[in-house]
Amino acid sequence: EMVVDHCKRPLSSSLCAIRPLTPPSQDNLRPEVGVKQRKESQIIGLKNFNNWVKSVLITQFGHPALAANPSRGRGHGKVLDMGCGKGGDLMKWSKARIRELLAVDIADVSVDQARTRWQQMRTARFDASFAALDCYTEPLTKAFTPQQLAQPFDVVSMQFCMHYAFETAQKARCMLKNVSEWLRPGGVFLGTVPNADQLLARLDELPPDSEDLSFGNSVYKIRFEERTSRPLFGHRYYFYLQDAVENVPEYIVDWDNFVQMAAQYGLHPVYKKEFHEVFEENKERDEFKALMVRMGVCDASGASSMEDDEWEAVNIYIAFAFEKRQ
Numbered sequence: 001e002m003v004v005d006h007c008k009r010p011l012s013s014s015l016c017a018i019r020p021l022t023p024p025s026q027d028n029l030r031p032e033v034g035v036k037q038r039k040e041s042q043i044i045g046l047k048n049f050n051n052w053v054k055s056v057l058i059t060q061f062g063h064p065a066l067a068a069n070p071s072r073g074r075g076h077g078k079v080l081d082m083g084c085g086k087g088g089d090l091m092k093w094s095k096a097r098i099r100e101l102l103a104v105d106i107a108d109v110s111v112d113q114a115r116t117r118w119q120q121m122r123t124a125r126f127d128a129s130f131a132a133l134d135c136y137t138e139p140l141t142k143a144f145t146p147q148q149l150a151q152p153f154d155v156v157s158m159q160f161c162m163h164y165a166f167e168t169a170q171k172a173r174c175m176l177k178n179v180s181e182w183l184r185p186g187g188v189f190l191g192t193v194p195n196a197d198q199l200l201a202r203l204d205e206l207p208p209d210s211e212d213l214s215f216g217n218s219v220y221k222i223r224f225e226e227r228t229s230r231p232l233f234g235h236r237y238y239f240y241l242q243d244a245v246e247n248v249p250e251y252i253v254d255w256d257n258f259v260q261m262a263a264q265y266g267l268h269p270v271y272k273k274e275f276h277e278v279f280e281e282n283k284e285r286d287e288f289k290a291l292m293v294r295m296g297v298c299d300a301s302g303a304s305s306m307e308d309d310e311w312e313a314v315n316i317y318i319a320f321a322f323e324k325r326q
């Protein structure tokens with residue numbers, strides 16, 4: 001019998017399509033992997049599920065904001081994808097029939113891959129521009145011309161990447177300014193981030209005398225460095241996901257602090273749900289049920305393709321939507 005040592009497999013860069021695994025600098029070092037290798041991933045169920053949640057979020061909150069801004073025959077609405085990675089959401093924007101996409105990521109290799117992927121799209125291609133930008137320290141004007149920014153966005157999307165901005169207050173502010181400045185009033189800001197309440201509750205549950213401040217299962221592991229200090233910015237932990245790169249630093253997003261800051265940029269919360277709630281809410285809705293089968297989240301009989309450990313790992317996240325008011 002052949003024994004496959006999964007732990008020694010080449011690192012999968014496709015993971016970035018669903019989850020913040022690598023600090024940006026490492027992303028450039030990772031090779032692109034093909035669809036075949038992606039399919040072999042052990043956590044494919046988790047990846048598919050995360051993609052389904054993003055689709056639900058984009059459909060529920062993005063589509064109405066985009067539809068409010070039609071333009072004859074050329075699709076409707078304009079989207080900014082911040083932290084676009086390798087362009088994992090391009091098909092979702094195509095299905096939303098958008099007119100134009102601007103996409104940025106700090107990792108230039110990922111940006112190139114996203115652009116190539118867009119160029120190779122056979123169905124419903126929209127106008128798109130891709131640029132490398134650290135959007136937590138630099139303004140969008142550094143990546144795009146005034147002309148490209150003249151028409152405001154209807155939707156700004158930050159999937160599995162906003163929490164890196166919470167390293168410092170300054171980065172979080174820069175990120176929020178970039179989100180808000182070119183978003184039209186009535187436009188929406190969508191995203192997915194780890195659930196701080198859950199991570200900290202799990203930390204609190206660890207035995208008081210334990211020196212190892214980590215928890216997780218066969219799929220993921222989270223490790224804190226400190227038990228009691230809970231700063232609003234720079235509250236670091238290390239995240240490991242099976243199949244991916246080592247432990248990478250991430251930052252807690254304190255929800256109330258985030259909401260308070262966002263309000264200063266005219267952004268107000270309209271939706272915040274844990275992933276399992278998104279699932280419960282939508283699993284019986286025809287449109288999203290069929291999508292679950294198409295995206296490989298479950299088979300036609302409704303049987304999930306995720307192991308229990310994968311299910312626990314996806315439920316670390318929340319999905320959110322904010323509306324811009326002025």
Ligand code: SAM
Nearest residue numbers: 017019020083084085088105106134135159161
């Ligand atoms: N949003 C994509 C998706 O859902 O498939 C990619 C998510 S990936 C897990 C996180 C992304 O955030 C990476 O591509 C990383 O390069 C990007 N990122 C991290 N810090 C960034 C920054 N300061 N500016 C722009 N992008 C950043």
